[in-house]
Amino acid sequence: MQFTAEILARIQFAFTVSFHFLFPALSIGLASYLAVLNTVWVWKKDEAYLRLFNYWKTVFAVTFGMGVVSGIVMSYQFGTNWARFSDRAGAVIGPLMGYEVLTAFFLEAGFLGIMLFGRKRVGEKLHLFATIMVAIGTLISAFWILAANSWMQTPQGHALTPEGLFVPVSWVEIIFNPSFPYRLVHTVLAAFLTTAFAVGGVGAWHLLRDRDSRTAQIMFSMAMWMAALVTPVQIFVGDMHGLNTLEHQPAKIAAMEGHYETHKGAPLILFGVPDDAAEKTRYAVEVPKLGSLILAHDPDAEIKGLKAWPKADRPKSAIVFWAFRIMVGLGLLMLCVGMWSLWARWRKTLFTDRWLQRAAVAVAPSGFIAVLAGWVTTENGRQPWTVYGLMRTSDSLSNIDAPAVGASLVAFIVVYFAVFGAGIFYIFRLIGASPDLKSHQELDKGPIRAAGVTPAPAQEPRDGV
Amino acid sequence: MAFDLPTIWAALIAFAVLAYVILDGFDLGVGILFSVFRDEHDRDVMTNSVAPVWDGNETWLVLGGGGLLAVFPLAYATVLPALYVPLIVMLLGLVFRGVAFEFRWRTLRWKPVWDVGFMVGSTVAAFTQGIALGALVQGIRIVDREYAGGWWDWLTPFSLTCGVAVVVGYALLGATWLNLKTLGPVQDKARKWALLLAVATLGLIGVVSLWTPFINRLYFERWFGWPTAFFSAFVPLLLAVCAFVLWHGLKTDKHLSPFLAALGLFVLSYVGIGISFYPYIVPGALTFHDAAGPDKSLGFLLVGAAVLVPTILAYTGYAYWVFRGKIDPKEGYH
Numbered sequence: 001m002q003f004t005a006e007i008l009a010r011i012q013f014a015f016t017v018s019f020h021f022l023f024p025a026l027s028i029g030l031a032s033y034l035a036v037l038n039t040v041w042v043w044k045k046d047e048a049y050l051r052l053f054n055y056w057k058t059v060f061a062v063t064f065g066m067g068v069v070s071g072i073v074m075s076y077q078f079g080t081n082w083a084r085f086s087d088r089a090g091a092v093i094g095p096l097m098g099y100e101v102l103t104a105f106f107l108e109a110g111f112l113g114i115m116l117f118g119r120k121r122v123g124e125k126l127h128l129f130a131t132i133m134v135a136i137g138t139l140i141s142a143f144w145i146l147a148a149n150s151w152m153q154t155p156q157g158h159a160l161t162p163e164g165l166f167v168p169v170s171w172v173e174i175i176f177n178p179s180f181p182y183r184l185v186h187t188v189l190a191a192f193l194t195t196a197f198a199v200g201g202v203g204a205w206h207l208l209r210d211r212d213s214r215t216a217q218i219m220f221s222m223a224m225w226m227a228a229l230v231t232p233v234q235i236f237v238g239d240m241h242g243l244n245t246l247e248h249q250p251a252k253i254a255a256m257e258g259h260y261e262t263h264k265g266a267p268l269i270l271f272g273v274p275d276d277a278a279e280k281t282r283y284a285v286e287v288p289k290l291g292s293l294i295l296a297h298d299p300d301a302e303i304k305g306l307k308a309w310p311k312a313d314r315p316k317s318a319i320v321f322w323a324f325r326i327m328v329g330l331g332l333l334m335l336c337v338g339m340w341s342l343w344a345r346w347r348k349t350l351f352t353d354r355w356l357q358r359a360a361v362a363v364a365p366s367g368f369i370a371v372l373a374g375w376v377t378t379e380n381g382r383q384p385w386t387v388y389g390l391m392r393t394s395d396s397l398s399n400i401d402a403p404a405v406g407a408s409l410v411a412f413i414v415v416y417f418a419v420f421g422a423g424i425f426y427i428f429r430l431i432g433a434s435p436d437l438k439s440h441q442e443l444d445k446g447p448i449r450a451a452g453v454t455p456a457p458a459q460e461p462r463d464g465v
Numbered sequence: 466m467a468f469d470l471p472t473i474w475a476a477l478i479a480f481a482v483l484a485y486v487i488l489d490g491f492d493l494g495v496g497i498l499f500s501v502f503r504d505e506h507d508r509d510v511m512t513n514s515v516a517p518v519w520d521g522n523e524t525w526l527v528l529g530g531g532g533l534l535a536v537f538p539l540a541y542a543t544v545l546p547a548l549y550v551p552l553i554v555m556l557l558g559l560v561f562r563g564v565a566f567e568f569r570w571r572t573l574r575w576k577p578v579w580d581v582g583f584m585v586g587s588t589v590a591a592f593t594q595g596i597a598l599g600a601l602v603q604g605i606r607i608v609d610r611e612y613a614g615g616w617w618d619w620l621t622p623f624s625l626t627c628g629v630a631v632v633v634g635y636a637l638l639g640a641t642w643l644n645l646k647t648l649g650p651v652q653d654k655a656r657k658w659a660l661l662l663a664v665a666t667l668g669l670i671g672v673v674s675l676w677t678p679f680i681n682r683l684y685f686e687r688w689f690g691w692p693t694a695f696f697s698a699f700v701p702l703l704l705a706v707c708a709f710v711l712w713h714g715l716k717t718d719k720h721l722s723p724f725l726a727a728l729g730l731f732v733l734s735y736v737g738i739g740i741s742f743y744p745y746i747v748p749g750a751l752t753f754h755d756a757a758g759p760d761k762s763l764g765f766l767l768v769g770a771a772v773l774v775p776t777i778l779a780y781t782g783y784a785y786w787v788f789r790g791k792i793d794p795k796e797g798y799h
Binding site for chain 2 (some may be wrong): 061062065068069070071072073075078082084086087089090091092093094095097098099100101102105107108109110111112113114116117118121122131163167168169171214246280384398399400401404408411415419420422423426429430449457459
């Protein structure tokens with residue numbers, strides 16, 4: 001493979017956005033979880049919920065900080081590496097991102113300080129308000145960025161000028177483009193599930209060490225409710241999202257399914273090795289007609305294969321095919337754990353079933369992997385386009401030399417692994433300590449207690465300029 | 466054309482960038498000052514003084530970048546590739562600076578390492594921001610809606626001088642911020658450094674100001690032509706007022722006025738740059754009317770900005786109010 005500026009820029013985008021998304025995948029769900037914990041604490045004054053709030057708040061602070069700094073990189077990368085795309089599509093996706101900053105980022109940042117450091121200063125009620133604002137901010141952020149991404153997948157509501165610039169015609173159509181509602185719900189639920197399985201895994205870990213730990217029981221029970229109730233909803237939403245993709249981006253579906261030929265009554269290929277050069281999926285293990293049944297809810301429906309498009313317009317099948325299977329496989333695994341927890345709850349063995357807890361620890365990272373696999377599927381499935389069907393990735397690049405892109409890529413890889421590797425290590429250390437541990441409270445509070453005191457009048461600045 | 470959408474947006478983006486410079490300026494300045502504040506406890510107090518607000522401050526940088534993409538996409542698409550190296554280095558610097566706030570509390574053994582990261586990250590971010598400014602002032606080559614220069618064009622004595630000036634200026638903001646927010650030995654030390662940095666900042670403002678008109682005839686005519694010279698004479702005059710307030714405040718142990726005066730130096734320098742640039746967004750190459758997106762984009766985002774920017778300012782002000790007053794050094798460590 002020739003390392004052109006385009007390939008290097010694509011690797012750089014994939015690398016930085018994948019690393020970035022690990023953090024919001026957790027912080028979107030965790031912000032809402034913190035809002036719930038804080039609400040229960042303020043409402044019921046049950047000490048255990050306060051302790052859990054403080055416990056997860058610290059994890060949230062570390063995660064959120066990494067999300068912020070890796071996110072700023074994204075907002076500048078459109079310009080450094082993808083200038084032609086920015087020039088042509090900026091008038092459409094720019095305002096969506098502008099709204100994300102104005103409605104979400106400032107809201108999160110403004111109230112984050114109060115949420116992390118301000119409980120004593122503003123009182124319980126205002127502190128709860130700040131926590132809820134941070135949670136709402138993360139959700140609003142998801143709304144705008146997914147609107148922008150979905151417009152690139154299923155563009156509408158714009159016009160093209162003679163110079164080839166995209167200009168907005170209807171903002172309602174741009175924002176509520178066909179794939180947006182599905183992608184938004186699918187992504188937000190994915191973030192909730194990622195958090196649920198992470199929290200559940202941590203709860204299970206501490207239950208395995210001390211089955212009477214009340215905080216661990218609360219964490220585990222709350223997480224397993226989410227797992228049991230939301231996983232089936234997510235699978236249903238994912239199916240709807242798939243049908244929507246079939247309607248608007250059928251080439252992506254063909255790549256996900258590993259179909260090169262157009263079939264009436266398409267089989268479902270469970271496993272195989274898609275070979276774009278030979279235009280067939282080798283070693284395919286198939287279930288007849290099931291593909292059409294799942295995709296079109298009709299066993300004899302026609303499903304287009306990749307050969308229906310010219311070679312230059314097809315996504316690379318192998319990566320899309322496998323990423324999709326990883327996501328679905330993990331989804332089914334999460335469903336099993338969720339159902340198992342319901343069964344255990346009904347049998348009243350939720351806190352004593354060691355094997356369930358071990359399983360919960362094992363699947364704790366599955367949400368992160370599934371989310372990344374899902375993004376790999378949808379973004380690679382959009383190729384070779386940045387704006388689907390209208391603007392090619394190869395026409396989107398900046399006028400920049402490959403060595404510049406290559407050098408910055410290396411710098412990002414080194415810095416991200418060093419810095420975020422350390423951050424992830426610290427998160428593991430935080431969640432490795434039990435929320436019941438006194439020493440944990442002492443050791444890991446950090447800046448939380450350190451934001452100063454309410455000033456007495458004598459301590460106010462003395463001059464009046 | 467007086468108040469059409471591109472003009473309003475040019476003012477708003479300019480405001481966002483200014484808000485970023487003065488707000489994150491003092492955060493970054495605190496980081497730069499880690500190089501002279503070696504004591505661990507002092508450093509705890511210093512980071513605590515900015516920990517609750519740094520994230521909001523940095524968000525103005527995202528608004529500057531995101532806003533530029535939204536309303537001046539052509540400027541975004543040409544300036545960012547031209548400033549490729551300084552911007553990437555700035556982003557990496559901000560990564561180290563941003564994570565250090567949390568990481569330094571998560572480890573004992575590695576705390577000094579993250580403190581170095583905080584210091585170097587802050588300094589590098591400030592330096593590259595100055596370089597970016599200098600590179601923009603000296604102008605970038607645009608052909609057919611694309612940046613047409615090489616990836617080292619930004620590297621000149623002038624841009625490096627601007628880089629140094631911004632590092633020194635941010636350090637001054639940081640020192641006056643610490644003078645405002647801390648007590649005891651940290652405050653004393655910050656005040657001493659503020660005096661030194663004030664002299665250096667004024668000197669560098671002078672050097673850059675005198676250099677600028679000779680880089681491009683555009684600036685020369687703006688500053689020494691009539692009638693603009695009449696207005697441009699005000700800026701140095703007001704600078705002198707700020708310099709006096711700063712000096713006097715530090716000498717007479719004032720807490721708030723030196724910080725405000727240091728902010729004033731930045732605002733005035735910024736206004737000076739504005740006078741040089743107007744009506745260009747990329748000097749000599751793109752006016753902000755050339756770079757503007759369609760009115761439909763500018764209008765759509767303006768509706769939101771008109772409501773949201775005041776709201777943001779209100780709750781940002783509230784957050785600053787909540788954390789007002791001096792940092793209690795006893796609460797500063799585990």
